[in-house]
Amino acid sequence: xxxxxxxxxxxxxxxxxxxxxxxxxxxxxxxxxxxxxxxxxxxxxxxxxxxxxxxxxxxxxxxxxxxxxxxxxxxxxxxxxxxxxxxxxxxxxxxxxxxxxxxxxxxxxxxxxxxxxxxxxxxxxxxxxxxxxxxxxxxxxxxxxxxxxxxxxxxxxxxxxxxxxxxxxxxxxxxxxxxxxxxxxxxxxxxxxxxxxxxxxxxxxxxxxxxxxxxxxxxxxxxxxxxxxxxxxxxxxxxxxxxxxxxxxxxxxxxxxxxxxxxxxxxxxxxxxxxxxxxxxxxxxxxxxxxxxxxxxxxxxxxxxxxxxxxxxxxxxxxxxxxxxxxxxxxxxxxxxxxxxxxxxxxxxxxxx
Amino acid sequence: xxxxxxxxxxxxxxxxxxxxxxxxxxxxxxxxxxxxxxxxxxxxxxxxxxxxxxxxxxxxxxxxxxxxxxxxxxxxxxxxxxxxxxxxxxxxxxxxxxxxxxxxxxxxxxxxxxxxxxxxxxxxxxxxxxxxxxxxxxxxxxxxxxxxxxxxxxxxxxxxxxxxxxxxxxxxxxxxxxxxxxxxxxxxxxxxxxxxxxxxxxxxxxxxxxxxxxxxxxxxxxxxxxxxxxxxxxxxxxxxxxxxxxxx
Amino acid sequence: xxxxxxxxxxxxxxxxxxxxxxxxxxxxxxxxxxxxxxxxxxxxxxxxxxxxxxxxxxxxxxxxxxxxxxxxxxxxxxxxxxxxxxxxxxxxxxxxxxxxxxxxxxxxxxxxxxxxxxxxxxxxxxxxxxxxxxxxxxxxxxxxxxxxxxxxxxxxxxxxxxxxxxxxxxxxxxxxxxxxxxx
Numbered sequence: 001x002x003x004x005x006x007x008x009x010x011x012x013x014x015x016x017x018x019x020x021x022x023x024x025x026x027x028x029x030x031x032x033x034x035x036x037x038x039x040x041x042x043x044x045x046x047x048x049x050x051x052x053x054x055x056x057x058x059x060x061x062x063x064x065x066x067x068x069x070x071x072x073x074x075x076x077x078x079x080x081x082x083x084x085x086x087x088x089x090x091x092x093x094x095x096x097x098x099x100x101x102x103x104x105x106x107x108x109x110x111x112x113x114x115x116x117x118x119x120x121x122x123x124x125x126x127x128x129x130x131x132x133x134x135x136x137x138x139x140x141x142x143x144x145x146x147x148x149x150x151x152x153x154x155x156x157x158x159x160x161x162x163x164x165x166x167x168x169x170x171x172x173x174x175x176x177x178x179x180x181x182x183x184x185x186x187x188x189x190x191x192x193x194x195x196x197x198x199x200x201x202x203x204x205x206x207x208x209x210x211x212x213x214x215x216x217x218x219x220x221x222x223x224x225x226x227x228x229x230x231x232x233x234x235x236x237x238x239x240x241x242x243x244x245x246x247x248x249x250x251x252x253x254x255x256x257x258x259x260x261x262x263x264x265x266x267x268x269x270x271x272x273x274x275x276x277x278x279x280x281x282x283x284x285x286x287x288x289x290x291x292x293x294x295x296x297x298x299x300x301x302x303x304x305x306x307x308x309x310x311x312x313x314x315x316x317x318x319x320x321x322x323x324x325x326x327x328x329x330x331x332x333x334x335x336x337x338x339x340x341x342x343x344x345x346x347x348x349x350x351x352x353x
Numbered sequence: 354x355x356x357x358x359x360x361x362x363x364x365x366x367x368x369x370x371x372x373x374x375x376x377x378x379x380x381x382x383x384x385x386x387x388x389x390x391x392x393x394x395x396x397x398x399x400x401x402x403x404x405x406x407x408x409x410x411x412x413x414x415x416x417x418x419x420x421x422x423x424x425x426x427x428x429x430x431x432x433x434x435x436x437x438x439x440x441x442x443x444x445x446x447x448x449x450x451x452x453x454x455x456x457x458x459x460x461x462x463x464x465x466x467x468x469x470x471x472x473x474x475x476x477x478x479x480x481x482x483x484x485x486x487x488x489x490x491x492x493x494x495x496x497x498x499x500x501x502x503x504x505x506x507x508x509x510x511x512x513x514x515x516x517x518x519x520x521x522x523x524x525x526x527x528x529x530x531x532x533x534x535x536x537x538x539x540x541x542x543x544x545x546x547x548x549x550x551x552x553x554x555x556x557x558x559x560x561x562x563x564x565x566x567x568x569x570x571x572x573x574x575x576x577x578x579x580x581x582x583x584x585x586x587x588x589x590x591x592x593x594x595x596x597x598x599x600x601x
Numbered sequence: 602x603x604x605x606x607x608x609x610x611x612x613x614x615x616x617x618x619x620x621x622x623x624x625x626x627x628x629x630x631x632x633x634x635x636x637x638x639x640x641x642x643x644x645x646x647x648x649x650x651x652x653x654x655x656x657x658x659x660x661x662x663x664x665x666x667x668x669x670x671x672x673x674x675x676x677x678x679x680x681x682x683x684x685x686x687x688x689x690x691x692x693x694x695x696x697x698x699x700x701x702x703x704x705x706x707x708x709x710x711x712x713x714x715x716x717x718x719x720x721x722x723x724x725x726x727x728x729x730x731x732x733x734x735x736x737x738x739x740x741x742x743x744x745x746x747x748x749x750x751x752x753x754x755x756x757x758x759x760x761x762x763x764x765x766x767x768x769x770x771x772x773x774x775x776x777x778x779x780x781x782x783x784x
Contacts, residue, residue, distance in 0.1 A: 005625050005636075005755070023435060031640055049434045053427065054460035061424035061457070065431025068418045069398065073431070091421050114640070142660075175663050176621065176636035178628040196416035196432065198396035198439050205365075207410045208418040256663070263661030335664050 003178040008143050008168065009034035011179050012102055013042060015150035016074055018181055021100065022048030023073040025062035027055055029081045030114040031170035032104035036076065056081040060088025067097035068208035070195030072154055076102035078170075079120050080111060083128065089163055090129025094210025096225075098157035100150065101135075101165040104173035107333040115333020116170035118255060121310035124167050125284040132222055134229040136236050137165045137283040139254040143177035145281075151184045156236060158189045160228055167283060169306065171256045171335070232285060239287035240279040244294045247276030249348045250323075252315045253304040254280050257336065261304050264341035275345055283311070291318035300324040300348040304341055307331050324348075361385040363394055365414045374567040374574025377405060377473065379531045381412055383541045384444070384471060387548055388415065393440040398432050400425040402454075404446035405479040413444075423454025426461035429468040440551060442469040447488040448478045451513050458517070458559075465522030465556040469547050472513060472559055475566040476585060483569035487511040490584055495569075510588065514561045518594035524556030526595040530563040530586060532578045543593070555597045563589055602657045604742045605665045607682050609650035610674025610695070615729035618756055619672070620651035622733065625752040626743035627655035635663040648677050655742050670740055672732050674715070675699065693735050695728065711735050711782055718774045724764075727771040734775025745772055 006014065013035050016024070024039040040050040053059035059075050066073040077085060082103045092099060105120050107113035120128075124137045136156055140146040146168060153164040196206050212218035240258075242265070244250050253261040258279040265275045276294070280287050294301075301323050303312040309327045316325050328344040330336045360366075363385025371377045388394040397415035401407055403422035410417035420428040425443035433441040450458050450472050461468060477495060478484040485495035485502055488510050492501040502510075514528045525547045529540035540562060547558035563585050565577035572580055606623065610616045620636050627634035637652040652665035671686050672693040673679045679699050686692050688707040697716035713735045715728040737745055749769055754762055 003628055005621070005628055005634075023431075025431065051430070051434060053430075054456050054463075057424065058427040058430075058457055058460065061421060061427035062431035062434070064420070064424075065400070065418060065428035065433075066435045067431075068428070069432040069435040071435040073435075087421055088424070095419070170640070171637065171663065174638055174640050176624060177660075177663075178634060196398045196418055197436060198398060198416055199394075201395040205414060206416045209410055211407060211419055259660070260662040260664065266661065337664075337666050338662060339666075 003180050005176050006143060006179050007034060007176050008146055008172045008174065009104065010038045011143050011147050012076070012150055012166070013038035014181065015147040016100065016154070017042055017046055017048070019072065019151040019154040019184065021072045021074050021154060022046065023066045023071050024048070024050045024075065025053050025059040025066070025073070026075050027053050027059050027077065027081060029078045031106060031116070031173050032076050032078050032102070034173070035102065035104075056084035057087065060085040060092075063099050064088055064092050064095070064097060067092065067099045068095065068196050070192040070197055072158075074100040074102065076104065078104050078106045079108050079117070082120060082123065086123070086129035090127070090131050090133060091210050092163050093129070093133035093135060094131060095208050096161040097163070097208065098161050099163050100153045100157055101163055103165060103167050105167065105169045107331060113333040114170065116256065116306060116335060117331060117333055118169055118257065118306040118310070119331065120167065121283060121305070121307065124165055125286070125314075133225065134232070134284060135163045135165055136232060136285070137167050139167050139281060139283050140172065141255055141258050141279065143172065143175065144179050146172060147179050147181065149281075155184070155187050155189065159187065160232060162228065162232070167255070169256055170333075236282060237285040237287050238281035239290045240281060241290055241293070242277040243274070244276035244278060244290070246274055247295055248274045248297075248299050249302060249345050250276040250278060250294050250298055251302045251304055251341070251345070252278045252280075252311065254283060254311065257304050257306055260336055260338055261341055264338040264345070267338060268342055268345060273345065273349065280311075286314045286318070288314070288318040291315070294319075294323065296322075298323055299350070300326060302341070302344055302348060303327045304336055305329045306335065361389055363388040363414055364412055367411045369412055370408055371405065372568045374565060374577055375405070376475075376531045376562075376564040379537060380471060380473060380540070380562050380564065381409070383537070383544055384442070385413065387541065387545045388413075388440075391545065391548055391552065393548070393552065396438070397440045397442065398436070400429045400432070400441070400443040402443070402445040402449040403480075404449045406444055406446055406473065407480065409444050423449050423452070424457055425449065425454065426457040426466065426468065426470065430461055430464070430466050433466060433468050437467070440548070442471065442548070444471045445473070446479065447472070447474045447476065447486045451487045451511050459520065462517050462520040462523040462557045462559070465524065467551050467554055468557060469551045470557075470559040471544065472561045473564045474513070474561055474589065475564040476510070477566050477569045479566050479569055488513075490588060493584070512589065514559070514594045517559060522557050523559065523595055524597045525550045525558035527593045528561040528563065528589060528591050530581065530591055532563070532565075532581050536591070550597060561589075563591070603669070604653075604655045604740060605667065605669045606653040606655070606742075607650060607665050607668045607671045607685055608653065609648050609672070609678035609682055612649045614674045615726065616649055616674060617651050619729045619733055620653045621756045622748055622752045623653050623655065623743060625755050626747040629747050629751045630743055632656060633658060633660050635660045637663040648675070648681060650678065650682070670736060672736055673699065674729070674732065676701070679703070691739055693732055693739075695732060697728070709739065711739060711779055713775060713778050715775070719771060722767060722770050722774065724767050727768055730768045730771035731775040734772035735779045736775075737772065738776035738779040745776075748772070
């Protein structure tokens with residue numbers, strides 16, 4: 001396969017279509033609008049439907065309807081728009097419908113800014129909507145990984161009958177990098193015999209629903225959901241780590257921020273510092289176990305994010321108090337520099353290598 | 354023995370939860386009968402709202418989805434775009450459609466979405482216990498309007514059919530009532546015409562049904578019918594507001 | 602090898618396309634590349650800019666803070682990015698539109714009257730290609746041949762192939778100026 005140069009947002013669209021997604025419901029918002037634009041251009045060519053909804057709220061509910069009707073379907077938005085979709089996401093999780101959600105994050109709170117940010121870590125991993133639900137949240141660091149995880153995400157969604165989110169930021173959405181569209185490995189996915197497609201007078205009606213009015217029924221439903229989430233935790237957790245068994249300091253960072261951390265680590269190594277990296281690829285399930293492999297004499301963990309400290313909560317849970325955990329972040333659309341990260345790593349070193 | 358009447362196959366055998374004297378049951382039957390008579394029950398996909406008719410997914414004998422409050426037209430849009438050859442309808446109350454779901458219903462009509470909507474207007478929030486709806490009449494008491502609705506505080510009740518009839522994509526808009534056998538027959542005729550319009554691919558259709566809520570109105574069933582005739586029908590005139598031939 | 606390039610100018614001066622030509626060429630030559638644009642309101646007036654990285658190793662941060670080269674097409678861009686160039690890096694100044702000299706003495710500087718040259722050869726829109734020609738001559742970041750024969754139609758579309766000769770001339774004129782100024 002040959003490489004093509006693609007903008008992150010457009011690469012998402014191309015990957016989704018390759019994954020067999022035929023339906024896209026969305027609403028314009030910067031910095032992800034190239035994706036709906038791409039889908040409006042490309043989906044009709046494959047017999048699919050792009051529809052610009054009247055709002056993000058409507059868009060996610062169209063996704064609910066289409067997913068319940070058995071389609072491979074997705075929506076995308078950016079932070080404030082994603083906030084509006086939370087109602088539908090909770091219903092989708094409750095009704096156990098598969099779909100792919102893309103959030104190309106921008107600065108917040110409120111209308112915030114349009115510049116890259118990672119402020120929706122809590123929203124994505126803690127369940128922005130109501131109720132005890134979970135979903136796999138991918139945090140790709142480059143456009144190739146973005147493409148691979150979009151394709152993977154559709155399969156995971158179908159496999160678990162659950163929404164899957166790809167969480168990027170304005171930087172990965174806007175940047176161009178070479179990508180290769182590999183033929184995805186075919187999975188054995190369950191038949192969608194639960195979908196509403198008309199009974200055809202051959203079976204009892206299928207019902208897509210998240211309402212369980214009897215307490216004992218809803219509890220049973222929740223217990224079933226939790227068992228599913230546990231299985232996702234056991235099998236779908238992904239992480240990249242670098243040199244953590246030997247490191248004096250370990251940086252924890254995800255998405256585009258991890259690339260900046262890598263640049264910082266390369267510079268630090270030239271100066272003789274031993275710095276490792278843990279890069280969660282899934283933010284949920286979180287790779288807690290990876291932190292157990294860290295050099296026991298490590299001086300500390302530096303969490304780097306483009307927000308004011310959200311993933312740091314998971315890092316603290318992961319290290320179980322064994323290492324001091326510190327934080328460096330920029331927000332509002334400001335991007336951390338490698339030099340600033342280097343300075344913070346050196347602070348943890350306390351002056352001596 | 355000849356069977357002169359039987360329950361429509363358009364409805365399941367489940368006993369409904371509706372209060373005595375509530376007209377949801379009548380409208381359910383009409384919808385079920387029309388689905389069978391048009392021969393679309395096997396390809397029908399219905400969308401239930403939030404409100405009294407939330408359990409409609411247990412009553413209609415076809416594939417059903419339950420939607421978030423007010424979002425049924427969006428959910429139906431998602432279904433219809435995936436399965437354009439299926440018959441897709443929503444069944445919504447006035448809190449669901451005329452309050453929280455105004456954007457969704459207006460834009461489904463605006464797009465000329467090929468779905469059909471049954472809109473139950475009983476001038477009150479039933480499920481949550483009698484709160485004021487956008488359709489509650491001036492002077493009508495509700496648990497959130499204990500002295501009665503005033504125009505100064507809450508505006509005049511919204512007229513959904515008249516509003517949607519101004520939208521080009523709405524190919525069929527009719528207001529009916531189910532207060533007596535004659536009107537029930539008319540209501541069924543309207544529902545059938547509305548559904549046919551979807552089958553012919555002509556656009557969006559809605560039937561607004563003036564209904565009773567004896568429980569939350571604090572009336573007996575016969576009193577409620579009378580109240581509907583004397584209070585709702587003058588403010589919400591019955592009749593057709595739009596047919597495809599009026600859509601140029 | 603790692604080239605970290607800032608390309609900046611007014612919207613409409615072709616800075617984004619210039620960056621894409623470089624990025625596409627780098628990819629074609631099996632280098633690791635990234636292209637990161639500024640986006641949002643600043644695209645509508647003020648400076649538009651993009652960051653391009655062409656490297657033999659995987660690209661870390663796609664954000665260029667310390668550039669090995671900066672190509673500035675207008676005065677606000679010079680003011681903004683002059684200091685981003687690393688010592689011994691290169692600065693390419695569109696002297697047609699920029700009325701001042703750089704204050705940096707620790708870098709290689711080329712003054713390219715790109716708009717004048719573009720007008721001379723008959724198309725004011727190829728000013729960016731004059732700057733690119735200068736950049737390529739000075740850095741050899743990618744081959745001129747790759748730009749013309751592979752990247753050009755990929756970025757601008759097959760139907761622009763008729764514009765290749767004038768773009769080639771623009772590249773050559775830019776390169777000549779660098780050769781002269783090096784003497």
